[in-house]
Amino acid sequence: MELLNRLVVGSAPLLPRFFIGRVAARYVAGDSLDEGLALVTHLNTLGFAGTLDVLGEEVREAEATMRFRDAYVEVLDGIANSGADCNVSLKLTALGLCIDPELCWDNLALILDRAREFDNFVRFDMEDSSVTQATLKMCQRAREFYPQCGTVLQAYLHRTLEDARSLAGPESNVRICKGAYVEPGVIAFQGYQEVRDSFMATARQLLEQGSYACFATHDLWLIEQCEALVAELGVAPDRYEFQALSGVPIETTLDRLVAAGHRVRYYIPFGPEWYAYSLRRMRENPAIWRHTLRAMFSRSRHRQR
Numbered sequence: 474m475e476l477l478n479r480l481v482v483g484s485a486p487l488l489p490r491f492f493i494g495r496v497a498a499r500y501v502a503g504d505s506l507d508e509g510l511a512l513v514t515h516l517n518t519l520g521f522a523g524t525l526d527v528l529g530e531e532v533r534e535a536e537a538t539m540r541f542r543d544a545y546v547e548v549l550d551g552i553a554n555s556g557a558d559c560n561v562s563l564k565l566t567a568l569g570l571c572i573d574p575e576l577c578w579d580n581l582a583l584i585l586d587r588a589r590e591f592d593n594f595v596r597f598d599m600e601d602s603s604v605t606q607a608t609l610k611m612c613q614r615a616r617e618f619y620p621q622c623g624t625v626l627q628a629y630l631h632r633t634l635e636d637a638r639s640l641a642g643p644e645s646n647v648r649i650c651k652g653a654y655v656e657p658g659v660i661a662f663q664g665y666q667e668v669r670d671s672f673m674a675t676a677r678q679l680l681e682q683g684s685y686a687c688f689a690t691h692d693l694w695l696i697e698q699c700e701a702l703v704a705e706l707g708v709a710p711d712r713y714e715f716q717a718l719s720g721v722p723i724e725t726t727l728d729r730l731v732a733a734g735h736r737v738r739y740y741i742p743f744g745p746e747w748y749a750y751s752l753r754r755m756r757e758n759p760a761i762w763r764h765t766l767r768a769m770f771s772r773s774r775h776r777q778r
């Protein structure tokens with residue numbers, strides 16, 4: 474299967490744009506902010522919160538980082554105007570982290586100022602390990618400027634439990650996920666169960682130290698373990714949430730979580746960069762082509778189209 478995955482992903486740029494478009498159609502709300510907001514509003518009516526992500530990362534030109542900054546300011550305005558239950562997720566490399574951290578900070582500070590106006594929350598997605606430390610550092614600086622922001626810990630990294638110890642506390646808000654990039658064995662767990670165990674150890678650490686914890690996973694075993702953990706620790710329902718990527722077929726579980734009184738948030742990417750995004754996602758996670766093929770024959774109840 475590994476060889477087949479690599480073969481399909483290696484030839485992805487040769488696949489018809491139509492096929493890649495089908496990958497995107499499943500996971501991406503559309504090209505425009507209006508389409509993103511329409512999906513959020515629809516999900517709100519079903520009991521879900523949202524987080525909007527403007528597609529794009531690893532931007533290399535300073536001018537392009539400012540376009541991303543402006544796009545996020547527009548998103549925050551759009552959320553406020555529509556009254557949607559939604560925050561934003563962004564990638565610091567789209568704001569210039571790999572060009573110049575000060576450029577990134579200037580862009581970020583503008584976004585945080587706008588978020589402050591609307592009392593909204595800003596999440597910094599975690600990218601590959603080359604920017605883990607820089608992301609944590611930028612997050613620390615940002616939280617001193619505007620506390621309603623937070624980042625992500627990836628369970629597959631060996632360093633994560635230690636990072637959780639230093640990040641955790643009643644003021645912190647951390648998303649935990651398995652990790653989406655391909656990282657080497659010297660810094661990352663490679664075993665499926667090892668990553669799950671690290672996820673749960675991190676979740677426990679954060680909750681025991683009073684953090685707001687976001688469980689971002691579609692792994693049903695992990696979802697059940699997280700439900701058991703919050704019950705065991707007696708964590709109030711407004712101190713944690715479950716998160717899922719829009720388009721992943723776990724509607725039944727998410728509906729059950731909402732009905733049981735848990736907060737659930739959908740991560741909703743949108744923007745014209747869906748082609749590059751989908752190719753990158755396929756390269757990082759070769760198994761995604763199988764999800765796509767399956768998705769071409771099914772339709773999410775949590776989508777409008």
Ligand SMILES: Cc1cc2nc3c(=O)[nH]c(=O)nc-3n(C[C@H](O)[C@H](O)[C@H](O)COP(=O)(O)OP(=O)(O)OC[C@H]3O[C@@H](n4cnc5c(N)ncnc54)[C@H](O)[C@@H]3O)c2cc1C
Binds near residue numbers: 600625690761
């Ligand atoms: C809200 C959210 C935010 C995230 N933010 C980040 C981040 O900032 N940084 C980062 O590195 N990673 C991020 N991720 C991705 C995460 O790290 C994992 O790569 C991804 O969620 C798959 O892991 P899993 O926990 O769902 O478990 P898996 O074991 O990969 O999957 C569990 C089940 O879900 C199904 N599934 C998983 N993914 C898909 C898919 N795309 N389409 C269809 N079915 C699927 C699988 O078939 C499997 O049965 C985020 C994930 C979520 C849900």
